[in-house]
Amino acid sequence: MTLSGKQLVELGAVEARQLIIDGEISPVELVEACIRQIELVNPAVNAIVTTAFERARLEARRVEKQTLHKEDPGLLHGLPIAIKDIQDTEGVRTTYGSPGYAEFVPEQDAAVVARVRSAGGIVLGKTNVPEMSIGANTINPLFGATGNAFNPNLSCGGSSGGSGVAVTTHMVPLATGSDHGGSLRIPACYSGVVGYRATPGVVPNEQRRTVQSYYSVQGPIARSVQDAALLLAVMCRRDQRSRLDPMTFPMDSGKFLELDAVDVGALRIAVTEDLGGVLVSESIRRTFRERVQLISGFVGCCDWVDIDLRTAADVDWHLRQDIFVSQYYKDAEQWDEAFNPNIRATYESALNTPMSEIAQARCVQMELYRKFIGLYENYDLVICPGVSVSPFPWSTMYPAEIDGKAVENYMAWLALTSSITVLGLPVLALPCGRDESGLPFGIQVIAPMYRDHRLLSAAHALEKAFAREHALVRPIPDFESLKCAKKL
């Protein structure tokens, strides 16, 4: 089997792995093809900010030998992968998008990275993030912005923006990300790929500063649900360092390798376009309604339901204040004027917030959760749009206004995702055609706590159905124009 470079980089992760194991393609060729794609396309979008090509080539040759010797293949056997630059990579510069770490080279992999490597994944490079990964527009003082692959002048979302762009542009089949208020989902939607925020505790996170929190959840970005599930199966492996995270409940990580066959015609779906009234542009509402119309043609039922999560964004802000104080109280003294204004604004507002407000927000959180899960008595899934507006210019930190309404701060335009974080529920961003501007459009698919396997299985079935409807098909960037685009 001889595949061109273009064909090699188009391969999905599950498919590429099987071809490597079967000796049909060489991991060395695959890595070279991805490196070539990065060299061609990355200048236009600036998704990958640090590369590890020489090490990747060595590792690819090692995998090739293992294959020849019929050694047991790892789950990511020979697959090129990009790592979000908030996650430490041994020997490879890790900046957190911050000038303060411009030359930092970790001595140890973060546990998710170690799991990726020990499964045979080949790290090609690090993907761009907002400074310290806070904000939903991928821009920082060290590397500048990552451009949207469908129009490099526009935002690719964030904070896992570089990962979303690297995957949609075929630089890599897989990338890691993490999600606080939408950081896996927003960039997935803006890049037309799959991003998955699992139930907190599924992916052990030894770096969390507090024993219990829904922030932040590490997860996969891929071009298909099955590929995302493969990377998830690796990221959530229980190992020596998992016990550093007390939320790591016992679970068989291998179960994500086999998704159930779900009859899409039997799926009962609850639909809401704005979670009961959060900020969503008219244009996105129209697109979502059209898509729901199409989807209702092939699922069991697709009912518009009453949900009211309008107070969730305020809860998120308070919980965010609380977690930021835990996260940053040791560092705050050293921040200068240039440091991420999103972080400074949240932190400073936190210091003047009485703890009773935080406590009340926690109670509201519980009330919202208990109301929302009532929906699952009658429905398998809840769906809503993933982002409130079409991609905006990355030159503004966040969209300044939506349909004439001013946007208050860096979180106010993304209540669609942050409200789901408040609930703690597992949620998948699924590509769903293009919006009215011709840019990628995605929906959030939301399931009950701990039903990750069911959610992934159902999303996989939906994805297959979407592939048969022109308006629902996953969008693919125009590579030729990207290759000619001026350097970002």
Place this chain on the structure above:
Amino acid sequence: MTLSGKQLVELGAVEARQLIIDGEISPVELVEACIRQIELVNPAVNAIVTTAFERARLEARRVEKQTLHKEDPGLLHGLPIAIKDIQDTEGVRTTYGSPGYAEFVPEQDAAVVARVRSAGGIVLGKTNVPEMSIGANTINPLFGATGNAFNPNLSCGGSSGGSGVAVTTHMVPLATGSDHGGSLRIPACYSGVVGYRATPGVVPNEQRRTVQSYYSVQGPIARSVQDAALLLAVMCRRDQRSRLDPMTFPMDSGKFLELDAVDVGALRIAVTEDLGGVLVSESIRRTFRERVQLISGFVGCCDWVDIDLRTAADVDWHLRQDIFVSQYYKDAEQWDEAFNPNIRATYESALNTPMSEIAQARCVQMELYRKFIGLYENYDLVICPGVSVSPFPWSTMYPAEIDGKAVENYMAWLALTSSITVLGLPVLALPCGRDESGLPFGIQVIAPMYRDHRLLSAAHALEKAFAREHALVRPIPDFESLKCAKKL
């Protein structure tokens, strides 16, 4: 088989259930024997504050018929049980130990109670608690104090004090409890019975006000580890209401019915008498050291280890402040002067605490956790004393001083238990002979998160070994003197 009343009330839960199923004893006789025991002994100790005898008799007759008809027996088939008065019982007065609820009769069982009933458990009554279950001495303005079964002038601990006393005095084989800072463990130690605080999330708690917390954990009190495991298997069942608690991770509750055979001679035990320096009386230290000497004679190893949890009590106080604000901010306006001073003191101190202090406490909590679990690289279990002092007179809210050192507040004398809550680890209170005053002495047996089954299995093995050593044997109250004691 004809058993006397005395023999019937002595039966353990697992044994009694089997005898009922085999038709060897009648559930009606068992219930009558327990009622008789309550009538004889309860006046001296005041453990059970509300009874449900007529309903219990009806239910016992129903179970008897089910047995005759060979219907599938429930896990608690015909077993008399007492419910902590903080847990709602449908049709049976539930006061939370508070005059404000003196006549409150819930219309619905709390979920743990519903699970007990649907497993065939027969609720005989409600057990006494401090007001709103806050405090480790069981006394309240509504029912007064519960006396220690080994000396009714002394405290039985708390907050599940009535449950501990009801079980040790053979009024019931099983009782429910709950544990915030030691509320299952302290009364278990003071009554010479087993109390079990499972990993948070094992027992679904639909009444918690916040989505994630180690407070408060519901659990079993029994006279043996196996009986506690039986009740746990019922309390932790996943049902319709479990999903109201987002911490309810997937788990097979049935696994607690079969404990593994553990070779006590292979157990590696880490030992600390004071968690690195928390307040523990000299007398308790001496008793603990003697017991460790004995235990080291039959386990694999029993090593004194360096642990430093001295900052954990302060963390607990801050987390407690935080949770109290969530729990009580709606009610605080209505409190009068007589309301539980423990709650008022914690709540009022909370309002003046900056949120940065709480956030920092959370970070310290994580650091303590990560250091502590390092012990489990070399040891299966950690043990330490359960309570810092021998039972004290219940007429003081808490021991005024320990070895001449003043005790600062209602939490300062129980850092041995509250510090383990801060870590979140599963912990079992195991009876271990008597202290220097001839009163029950118990140890805490602590395992890693989610290793509940292993912990129960190991504790079961230890318990069997203890039964062979005179100084380690579970103490039993002097029933004759209790029956003659003056009414408490």
